[in-house]
Amino acid sequence: MADVAAMAGVSSQTVSRVANNRSNVEEETRQRVLSAMRVLGYRPNTAARALVTGQFRTLGLISFGLGNFGNARTVDAITRVAQRAGYTVNMIAIESQTERAVHEAFDQLTLQAVDGIVLIEAQILDTPALRLPPGVPVVMADGDASHRHAMVDTDQALGAKLITRHLLGLGHETVWHVAGPEDSYAARRRAEAWHTTLKEAKAAVPQVLFGDWSAASGYAAGRVLAERPGVTAVFAANDQMALGVMRAMIKAGRRIPEDVSIAGFDDIDEAEYLSPPLTTVRQDFDVVAERIVSLMIGQIETGTAPSATSFITPELIVRESTGAPPPKSPTP
Incomplete structure (x- = not known):
């Protein structure tokens, strides 16, 4: 550290502040110190720093179902935001949501000396007997707001309401729904909001079809719906399922959107390049991640554990896959 300070023309305390990613250093000075670190091959001693600060600047991340688009994007965004804040991320992916699996993941991460743990879509926390190990700050992503831990999520209900209102506003008498798994928080919130919105509009509420x-x-759900001539609007709970519905409708000879309008949720990168481009709800995973990391760092630095709940506003993206319903055949 003394060598770096001498080369950069600053004090050892300034080098320490840069090494610990403190904000009270002018940018020009920070860059000079970083340049000296690179030239000299200096690496901060994280163990020694932890003894002084009590922090390892490492976050643990437990994800349930990493194959899910939303979960994968959330993990990616949290990792990038944490790195910008000077934290590394250690992740464990769990396929089976059991009490034992959660405790084993916590044990592994705490042995790696993490400062806090983020859980993504942890339905297992609904288990009344499950208690997370104490002493480690926790933030939940896409969780149940009734828990005592801080939670951040896209406003899933608002997104589903926007989609359903959009389709009703185009003149469709009702909207059919292909929901996600019944044990998913996001799927339940979207389905409940779809149902409530139809009831408020005094529209018929069709039977829900479930996907994974x-x-x-x-x-598979699209093939069932394609056999029902009265289906003119479908809201799928994510874009991948919407893609499957579109394929089934086209194969059955149903035109999109002339015969049936289809909308999804997430706004995957491919959504605007489908044929036709897909109407959907955009989730801002970067904003979700920024709020999660901010809450986590706040807990780490203050030692408090707020039970704050933050919902990030989604955006309706209207494209060519939705339109007015087909004209009704004249009554003979």
């Missing part, structure tokens, strides 16, 4: 977030499950 995959295009294949959307295709």
